[in-house]
Amino acid sequence: MxxxxxxxxxxxxxxARMLFVDFPLxxxxxxxxxxxxQRSIVSLALDVVDTxxxxxxxxxxxxxxxxxxxxxxxxxxxxxxxxxxxxxxxxRRKAQAKP
Amino acid sequence: xxxxADRQETHRSYVSYIDKSREYYEASGYDxxxxxxxxxxxxxTRLTKPLAESxxxxxxxxxxxxxxxxxxxPATDKVVxxxxxxDRPARMFTDDLSWDKQATHTDDPESFLPIxxxxxxxxxxxxxxxxxxxxxxxxxxxxxxxGLDAATIGEWxxxxxxxxxxxxxx
Numbered sequence: 001m002x003x004x005x006x007x008x009x010x011x012x013x014x015x016a017r018m019l020f021v022d023f024p025l026x027x028x029x030x031x032x033x034x035x036x037x038q039r040s041i042v043s044l045a046l047d048v049v050d051t052x053x054x055x056x057x058x059x060x061x062x063x064x065x066x067x068x069x070x071x072x073x074x075x076x077x078x079x080x081x082x083x084x085x086x087x088x089x090x091x092r093r094k095a096q097a098k099p
Numbered sequence: 100x101x102x103x104a105d106r107q108e109t110h111r112s113y114v115s116y117i118d119k120s121r122e123y124y125e126a127s128g129y130d131x132x133x134x135x136x137x138x139x140x141x142x143x144t145r146l147t148k149p150l151a152e153s154x155x156x157x158x159x160x161x162x163x164x165x166x167x168x169x170x171x172x173p174a175t176d177k178v179v180x181x182x183x184x185x186d187r188p189a190r191m192f193t194d195d196l197s198w199d200k201q202a203t204h205t206d207d208p209e210s211f212l213p214i215x216x217x218x219x220x221x222x223x224x225x226x227x228x229x230x231x232x233x234x235x236x237x238x239x240x241x242x243x244x245x246g247l248d249a250a251t252i253g254e255w256x257x258x259x260x261x262x263x264x265x266x267x268x269x
Contacts, residue, residue: 089127
């Protein structure tokens with residue numbers, strides 16, 4: 001049973017059961033500090049384990065992060081940062097090439 | 100009366116991390132896109148006993164200890180591990196993993212490693228018990244290495260008579 005937020009990666013891989021939590025990557029078991037939400041997500045994951053009848057079963061947890069700005073902001077590529085990304089990549093490759 | 104939609108979308112609402120990471124690393128000057136694992140045949144087993152009698156284990160991609168991660172690259176010396184749930188760490192090491200560091204934080208382990216949550220669910224009878232140890236697997240670019248780590252965790256789960264494994268990738 002996978003509890004995760006990267007739905008496409010998990011579904012392309014293929015797993016028996018997935019609980020999809022549509023949050024920014026980092027908190028698939030619920031928002032930090034929100035014990036009630038964490039309990040409901042983990043409890044639902046267990047119910048999916050119990051009730052799924054076939055592989056590739058995905059259930060989406062009925063939770064919402066709030067603002068959806070993180071969707072476009074994560075790993076954003078645009079005119080404003082394309083040169084900076086290229087420079088950072090060059091720097092990283094150069095550093096990793098060192099023995 | 101017909102219900103109206105809460106929202107109207109012109110694009111798929113959930114994020115495609117395969118698309119995002121490909122475009123991001125291409126813009127960063129990497130020639131070859133990452134090739135994600137994909138399986139046509141997916142195994143499936145029904146639960147063989149009631150949840151309330153099942154032994155549940157958690158598998159995390161986070162790490163117990165701090166590791167240096169130069170230039171944002173994944174730490175390379177991590178190994179598959181197990182750790183007793185009674186010694187629940189107050190923090191896990193997540194700095195080298197790819198999660199959304201702008202939108203959120205990982206200061207609350209329960210948000211990705213639900214030890215206390217599962218302990219409470221066991222006390223309430225939802226599950227039989229939380230396994231006495233949890234398991235950790237490094238996320239590596241090597242799918243071969245990940246397969247070996249998975250086999251090790253499979254053996255540990257068999258030793259512990261784990262009935263249900265919750266895999267929680269960060």
